[in-house]
Amino acid sequence: MPLTNEPKLIAGNANRTLANAIARRLSMHRGMSIDLCDARVERFNDGEIFVEVYENVRGEDMFIVQPTSNPANDNLMELLIITDALRRSSAGRITAVVPYFGYARQDRRTKARTPITAKLVANMMVEAGIERVLTLDLHATQIQGFFDIPVDNLYASPVFALDIKHHFKEGMDDIMVVSPDVGGVARARELAKRINAPLSIVDKRREKPGEVAEMTVIGSVEGKKCVIVDDLVDTAGTLCKAADLLMDHGAAEVHAYISHGVLSGPAVERVTNSKLSSLVITDSIEASSEVHRCPNIRIVPTAPLFAQAIINTWNGTSVSSLFEDKTLVPLYEGTYHA
Incomplete structure (x- = not known):
């Protein structure tokens, strides 16, 4: 043959x-x-x-x-x-x-x-x-x-950049890219350069894996539409705490662009009840029916x-x-x- x-x-x-x-x-x-x-x-x-x-x-x-x-x-x-x-x-x-x-x-x-x-x-x-x-x-x-x-x-950052330019085209000047930790700065900086936006950092300190003891915002986010960038979201506990922190520091809105939606355990419920305006993930992982039903989770195709x-x-x-x-x-x- x-x-x-x-x-x-x-x-x-x-x-x-x-x-x-x-x-x-x-x-x-x-x-x-x-x-x-x-x-x-x-x-x-x-x-x-x-x-x-x-x-x-x-x-x-x-x-x-x-x-x-x-x-x-x-x-x-x-x-x-x-x-x-x-x-x-x-x-x-x-x-x-x-x-x-x-x-x-x-x-x-x-x-x-x-x-x-x-x-x-x-x-x-x-x-x-x-x-x-x-x-x-x-x-x-x-x-x-x-x-x-x-x-x-x-x-995923080039695809996320296209998505951001499409969904925030009327207010790109108000976008602030946020790294959820110091280790993710390079990833956040890459997206910030693509959309010509400033960069802020949420510094988190863990006492043990899975538990965040303290979080601090580095940079002014007041009045900004904050876009948190990370590679994966698992239980979404840290992500939702970061969104709360940014809103407490005067952010107008908080969105998250995260490559892999692991979303295990109580993650979807946390995102639904959080201050996140939207969580954007890729389809790298098969989304559950619960994820599809969540009003503030959106999936971009890869x-x-x-x-x-x-x-x-x-x-x-x-x-x-x-x-x-x-x-x-x-x-x-x-x-x-x-």
Whole structure:
């Protein structure tokens, strides 16, 4: 059977909605129908994962769309087992498209006798047969160095910049970008430069993980529409406290632009009842029905970004070009008008 000479997609169960959206975008770009590879990813009664690929993939350039979000262990195992199935079926090259990279917060040893799980996960992915990783907003950029294979880390900030310019076009002069902690200043500064806005910082001090003891605002936010920028929101406790603090310091409105909506536990309820005017997340993680129903949570699509990145990876052209407005704006034509 002849090769398709097109990128081929296969997906686990972690985010089928995004995988199908990427396939549709690829079909538009290529001018032909590109569907997800016909396969089944199922569980036996005892919870073991089983994968069977029904199409010939010999020599093909395969892209596995599978974020390793909650349940992280199941989704990670699905990714590894799909990879093994493709490798044993003589796939030409295997690229893991991991919109959300789980275990990224365990990227260093913070105290004695603790693991660096992000490195362990990187080793497992490489050993399984993955030859390239395509991801979005790694929690720590040094995780790219944990892999001995190429890692393309895409950024949500260019897409967020388009969204902000669209939704705040009448009041861009009032925007203040806020980093929720000192460690996130580089990420916030990148967005601030793109929209030509000033930068403020919320300095938080933790007594123990998950509990914030004290928060201080560095910079004047009075009368500003504050935009908090971060890579992920989990239980949303710190985010909602930051919103309260900014409002107490005279902010006119508080919005949040966060790449990965983990939103576990009481997060959605907290956001609903918070002083946040809006929380904007990407679709890197499959949103629950509760998230979709929340009136102040909005989801921006990443399928245009990932589809173009897959095409660029497949044909050997620059992925970093997607960080530039002149490349990105046409991809989101009809969605935003910057």
